[in-house]
Amino acid sequence: MTALPRNVPSSTRLIGVHWLRSSHSTGANNCVETARPIRGPGAGLLAVRDSKDPAGPALLFSPESWAGFTASFR
Template sequence: MKATFDLSRAEWVKSSYSSGDEGQCLEFAPDIAATAGVVPVRDSKNPAGPALVFPVEAWTSFTSAVRNGEFPAI
């Protein structure tokens, strides 16, 4: 099933894990998560581009794993 979300009024927040001016910036929209139960994520270098949308539970699991160092550094 494919759902569509209106992200035109989303308030995007840059991830605290984004690497400054090195071009590896990720943004997410917590206001959508609070109302729709999903977390939209996009590349801050391409704000008009596509956004990935994750269920809140999946996003929470992913961010917890990042905080706990469960992913190897590249």
């Protein structure tokens, strides 16, 4: 990855986000959710959180870092 992720203590602090769940998710809620904040902390970055803890912390990645991370699984 090209940059270290940033941490937001509570994903509820991110403004104007619409969280998306993985299409590979099951009804058991054990997956991650992603969002792209448009303003405030994290604007322009990709936010990732645990679906089991929606008010919990989120990690923020640059689009390039996230693409590199997900490419490593292919």
